[in-house]
Amino acid sequence: MYKLKIIIGSTRPGRKGAAIANWIFDIAKQHREFETELVDLAEINLPFLDEPHHPILQKYEHQHTKDWSSLINGADAFIFVSPEYNYGYSAPLKNAIDYLFKEWQYKPVAFVSYGGVAAGTRAVQAIKQVVTALKMVPVTEAVNIPFFTKYINEDEIFTGDAAMEATANSMMTELLKWAEALKPLRANNMTKIKKEAA
Numbered sequence: 001m002y003k004l005k006i007i008i009g010s011t012r013p014g015r016k017g018a019a020i021a022n023w024i025f026d027i028a029k030q031h032r033e034f035e036t037e038l039v040d041l042a043e044i045n046l047p048f049l050d051e052p053h054h055p056i057l058q059k060y061e062h063q064h065t066k067d068w069s070s071l072i073n074g075a076d077a078f079i080f081v082s083p084e085y086n087y088g089y090s091a092p093l094k095n096a097i098d099y100l101f102k103e104w105q106y107k108p109v110a111f112v113s114y115g116g117v118a119a120g121t122r123a124v125q126a127i128k129q130v131v132t133a134l135k136m137v138p139v140t141e142a143v144n145i146p147f148f149t150k151y152i153n154e155d156e157i158f159t160g161d162a163a164m165e166a167t168a169n170s171m172m173t174e175l176l177k178w179a180e181a182l183k184p185l186r187a188n189n190m191t192k193i194k195k196e197a198a
């Protein structure tokens with residue numbers, strides 16, 4: 001079974017991202033090849049990057065970094081649930097990405113974005129170039145939700161329509177293909193990480 005982490009990219013009070021993350025979490029859980037966990041950056045509460053060394057060295061001084069490293073190290077694949085802020089993605093998501101380097105490598109990442117008419121697609125395009133610097137593989141299939149508030153009820157529950165569900169399932173299938181294809185590279189990478197740490 002592959003370990004999938006769904007990362008909620010928004011942290012602000014009153015955010016809608018959690019409702020959307022819960023929706024994709026429920027769909028992802030039906031894909032039994034994955035053991036899926038929701039990761040809430042608001043709970044993780046990382047400060048602005050405060051490590052003195054480049055993350056490639058993995059010489060972490062702070063417990064919050066060691067915990068974050070261990071959580072991301074334990075993953076085989078990701079879904080980033082991303083808002084669009086001023087045509088980009090959120091600062092907390094960028095900060096969380098920048099904390100680490102090798103922990104992200106050779107892992108596929110799929111995107112669920114939401115916004116107005118552009119459905120958060122500009123944010124996703126911006127994340128894609130960043131994740132490739134980390135040797136992650138961005139999955140083409142994505143759920144991009146325009147005018148997302150239409151799908152959130154008074155109890156803050158998001159319910160996607162049939163088209164969104166179908167796309168989400170195709171995205172999961174593709175994520176699995178990449179998680180499998182990149183497995184040898186991840187195994188090799190972990191051996192190196194362990195040797196360097198020894």
Ligand SMILES: Cc1cc2nc3c(=O)[nH]c(=O)nc-3n(C[C@H](O)[C@H](O)[C@H](O)COP(=O)(O)O)c2cc1C
Binds near residue numbers: 014088115
């Ligand atoms: C700082 C800020 C900038 C925003 N910029 C955009 C934008 O560029 N495009 C867009 O579609 N929506 C934009 N919005 C509206 C968001 O889509 C909407 O507020 C959404 O709820 C944000 O996600 P969140 O609730 O998970 O934080 C912006 C919202 C905020 C707070």
